[in-house]
Amino acid sequence: MAEPLWQQCLDHLEDELPAQQFNTWIRPLHAERDGDALRLLAPNRFVLDWVKDRYGEQIITFARQQSGNGALRLVLEIGSRKRAEAEPAPSRPAVAAPGPRGDEPTPAARGAAGRRSNLNSNFTFDNFVEGKSNQLARAASRQVAGNPGVAYNPLFLYGGVGLGKTHLMHAIGNMILAQRPGANVVYLHSERFVADMVKALQHNAINEFKRHYRSVDALLIDDIQFFAGKERSQEEFFHTFNALLEGQQQVILTCDRYPKEVDGLEERLKSRFGWGLTVAIEPPELETRVAILMSKAQQTGAALPPEVAFFIAKRIRSNIRELEGALRRVIANAHFTARPITLDFAKEALSDLLALQEKLVTIENIQKTVAEYYKIRVADLLSKRRSRSVARPRQLAMALAKELTSHSLPEIGDAFGGRDHTTVIHACRKIQELKETEPRIAEDHANLLRTLST
């Protein structure tokens, strides 16, 4: 529960401010009471400045009134409360088990930035599904994990997004830790390295930064393509990298492409990346995608029939992340409806996801589709002609426009050659009636609906 005085402020502000402003600027604040100070913590400088400028006066005036303490001061700081205070979610669905985030280090364990391993214990070799596309990368990773600093140094994994680079990287780190529990294994994203360095420079702590990164047993840096164009970071990383290699400490890097193809990366870095082993991960082939789905479903305790796994795997080829997203959507629906996952069920659950164009239907789009379907011109639909061959399609198009868009009836009438809204009402009624009496119209309607909504 929020600090009591702040809770009163919240209730007051929620009444006073538009919902968007309240949710954007006031809700993220965390309040603490400290004698005569009402301390508000904002997640960043931007929010802090905004709140101070726009709402500071209003907040302190109200808080003084409520508390009867005229000496109350408002103190704004950047920071956050300990997340651990929050209660757990009311109930966790079965699908929430090992998710994309899995077992993360608890906030308490995070402590001082840069002093944590950050390894995700959920990513292991055991739950990495092997296939032709990643065999080599997996084998190399196993070797490195077995002989860190010796086998291949650096190990450079590259490939497109969502193919399992990060998974392999964590798996190596976890295995090193399992073999040598005291080992200092550090995983971080390249952005974190850059941010830490910038912070160290600002606080005159660059020597500590260097010492820290050079003292690790294994340094795992993800997505090094984001070093591109950041010269100072590359310079610092270059020296760290050399020191680690000299000390036979393991370096593992991932990148979305072959090192030589990263623009904005220094040549000397590119060439050093090739000193160890560079290995690609390719997009998984169908069988592997099926195996991945089955494995993920099993992890979450969902019963996924193989034919459903094939259905999903055939349609989502791009990467594992999207494959997993689709599976989670199917499982979420199954959980909600308490129905078993069948082929039809999966098709229904994923109908919007698998739609070729995940875009909204427009009146224009409806007119075009209806005209094509009846082999007439869009101009005919908009014209004054009233022959049956044009009038029926026009009525059907109007009915679909009402069904599938949020336009008002006058707007729909306008879009059909400036017709009155009563004409649209008439068209909708007529089509409703015909759908019941004329199978042909019902069929046309169903076909068009399918074309337009997939």
Next chain:
Amino acid sequence: MTLRVGLRDSATFANFLAGDNAAALHLLQQGGEPFVYLWGGQGSGRTHLLQAACHAESARGGSPAYLPLAALARAGTAVLDGLEQMSLVCLDDLQAVAGQGAWEEGLFHLYNRVRDAGGRLLAAADAGPAVLGVQLADLRSRLSWGPVFQLQSLDDAGKLAALQLRARARGMELGAEVGAYLLRRCPRDMHALFELLERLDQASLAAQRRLTIPFVRELIN
């Protein structure tokens, strides 16, 4: 000065009329999925659900942040700093920054930081992840990390029910006939309808008249 009684229209899960979106609503209420993506047309309930999620997160002692990106696009990405400390981050109107390099990279890093910190991220836009126009593949794939839901607009019966629900919350009675009249004559997206309802509310207070078709006709013409 007008007396403000029970006029707060705060979006909550309880005052969301689910229609065909019950599965999405259920999932959000449970709050177990770390990443969820919602998309749909104007007035399909994206913003309502995001703000309701923030409301629920506050109520259970969490720390939510709501970011209307259409309004923040020009302010720059500094607003994303440190958001991984929040237990829930809601990104609304992603389409407003899709295709902008700095924003895409900023959001990509935010996704990673939220994942590493164990938080939740709820995103909403007017189109699905694949056709949103996001250039950075790393971000595009992350948008599909968790379940993706297309929010279905309410049908006319649902819209009428939503209007009546909102009207009751504001202490006014909206008859079915009057509601149906509004739906025939006015833009049928929920934003516009709710705005109209607010205007009607004020007008009926000012004129001390009930909402009848003749009264409403006067007002909207």
